[in-house]
Amino acid sequence: MSTDLQALCDALRASRGFAHKRDIGAVLGRLGPQTTGTSLPNGDDCAVLPEPGGSGHLLLAIEGLVADFVQAMPWFAGYSAVMVNLSDIAAMGGRPIAVVDALWSAEAAVAAEVIDGMQAAAARYGVPLVGGHTNLRAAQAQLAVAVLGRANALISSFAALPGDRLLMAVDLRGRWMDPFPFWNASTEAPPQRLRDDLALLPELAEQGLLGAGKDISMAGVLGTLLMLCECSGVGARVDLSRLPRPAATVDGDGDALLRWLCAFPSFGYLLAVPAGRAGAVRARFAARDIACADIGEIVAGSQVSVGDGAGDERQLLWDFADAGFITGAAREPGR
Numbered sequence: 001m002s003t004d005l006q007a008l009c010d011a012l013r014a015s016r017g018f019a020h021k022r023d024i025g026a027v028l029g030r031l032g033p034q035t036t037g038t039s040l041p042n043g044d045d046c047a048v049l050p051e052p053g054g055s056g057h058l059l060l061a062i063e064g065l066v067a068d069f070v071q072a073m074p075w076f077a078g079y080s081a082v083m084v085n086l087s088d089i090a091a092m093g094g095r096p097i098a099v100v101d102a103l104w105s106a107e108a109a110v111a112a113e114v115i116d117g118m119q120a121a122a123a124r125y126g127v128p129l130v131g132g133h134t135n136l137r138a139a140q141a142q143l144a145v146a147v148l149g150r151a152n153a154l155i156s157s158f159a160a161l162p163g164d165r166l167l168m169a170v171d172l173r174g175r176w177m178d179p180f181p182f183w184n185a186s187t188e189a190p191p192q193r194l195r196d197d198l199a200l201l202p203e204l205a206e207q208g209l210l211g212a213g214k215d216i217s218m219a220g221v222l223g224t225l226l227m228l229c230e231c232s233g234v235g236a237r238v239d240l241s242r243l244p245r246p247a248a249t250v251d252g253d254g255d256a257l258l259r260w261l262c263a264f265p266s267f268g269y270l271l272a273v274p275a276g277r278a279g280a281v282r283a284r285f286a287a288r289d290i291a292c293a294d295i296g297e298i299v300a301g302s303q304v305s306v307g308d309g310a311g312d313e314r315q316l317l318w319d320f321a322d323a324g325f326i327t328g329a330a331r332e333p334g335r
Helices: 005-013 016-022 024-031 067-072 074-091 108-125 191-206 220-232 254-261 275-286
Strands: 047-050 057-065 094-104 129-135 142-151 165-170 182-184 212-215 235-239 268-273 291-299 303-307 315-319
Touching (some): 005 303, 005 315, 016 220, 057 074, 067 074, 067 142, 074 094, 074 108, 074 142, 074 212, 094 108, 094 191, 108 129, 165 275, 191 275, 212 220, 220 268, 220 303, 220 315, 268 275, 275 291
Parallel strands (some): 094 129, 235 303
Antiparallel strands (some): 047 057, 057 142, 094 142, 165 268, 212 268, 235 291, 303 315
């Protein structure tokens, strides 16, 4: 594998997914480092609230979908809005309880397709859709969905440590949803398999095998890595040749690799695991026919760099000492 690493990193930094995640910084700056009453600072996949009278945690996740996606694929947008929230709950070691939505549309037919998609996902994953808000007099279709969940043991973006192995777990049994960067391994999968696959994350957390990780989002695997590293105050080194990839992208050109790096998979997680536990975690995913590979390591410092396995060449993707990714602020020396 030989890759123009500089061109690849330049393209990622200019991508829509990276831009959307960098927008978070303007909001975080007004919220402050932590919202009163939460168990973790802002920046994780869910808000975490201590469960009243219990030892667990309540999780709140919310996702808003871009308007062009909702308009072009209303059924799949509705399905995805539920699916990605359930993934966020699982990414923090939780199990979902219920879903609500907020839907705007100028057309009743489009709204009906969105609702049908949400209902289909809720049924397949076994999570009730319990209410929401609807407006059919909007200028365009827009959708936001929120999910409530519960975790006994947390997986967090703030828990990665230098020396951890970096694992990428992704379900490759899917297909592209052209022209969007969505890798769909959900809508045609058996419902029980979908439920059991998501349950693997909280099981690993409760068994003490996994404490740090993040759901692979619209920023792709490397954008997700930047968010994980920024929250944990660490850097990382990644070998792109080790990434699990669909067969159609392995022998393709640089554009095929870039597309995969920008992909939003229906089941995809980036996990930081102590070296002694990495093999056991990988085996648990393999037992469910989910690809899980060691793609690099968490390191001390402020830099995230990539290589392609062809030699010693590495390219700097991001340096938090120069600028934050989702916080908007450069990291102080020594962090």
